[in-house]
Amino acid sequence: MEPNSQWAQLLKTHYFPECSFLEAKKGGRASWAWASLLEGRKIILHGALWKILNGRQAKLWTDYWIPSLHNGKLHLHLQASVDPNTRVETLFDWDSKTWNLTPIQASITDE
Incomplete structure (x- = not known):
């Protein structure tokens, strides 16, 4: 909802600088928080x-x-x-x- 917020920009810079959140991959050194966000994304995308x-x-x-x-x-x-x-x-x-x-x-x- 707030792609320009500080926390969203931090995540984008660190985990998906070249794509959107919907296209982002987990990667080998994902934090627990990032991995959890990606699990939540699966639920959203299931019916989106x-x-x-x-x-x-x-x-x-x-x-x-x-x-x-x-x-x-x-x-x-x-x-x-x-x-x-x-x-x-x-x-x-x-x-x-x-x-x-x-x-x-x-x-x-x-x-």
């Missing part, structure tokens, strides 16, 4: 979905963001090769305020 808003934070292929789909994420065709860091915002046409699935149509299943 991204709220898309502008789509700049949620990853198109790896994050859970589509409530109507099994596991909340897109399902790829077996032969599809995609960039796992592509963000949901790439599918939104801001001028018409509609989704544009054309760029990924060949990579996703009919579901």
Whole structure:
């Protein structure tokens, strides 16, 4: 809730400087407090979905963001090769305020 607080910045600097809390790994020298936070994160993520808003934070292929789909994420065709860091915002046409699935149509299943 307060990513700019002193304790949050300390944790970020020490444990996950190059990613978000949701992507952070435990590491070999994790404190008890850090390991406990990661266990709590598992519980949160079990039922959590991204709220898309502008789509700049949620990853198109790896994050859970589509409530109507099994596991909340897109399902790829077996032969599809995609960039796992592509963000949901790439599918939104801001001028018409509609989704544009054309760029990924060949990579996703009919579901």
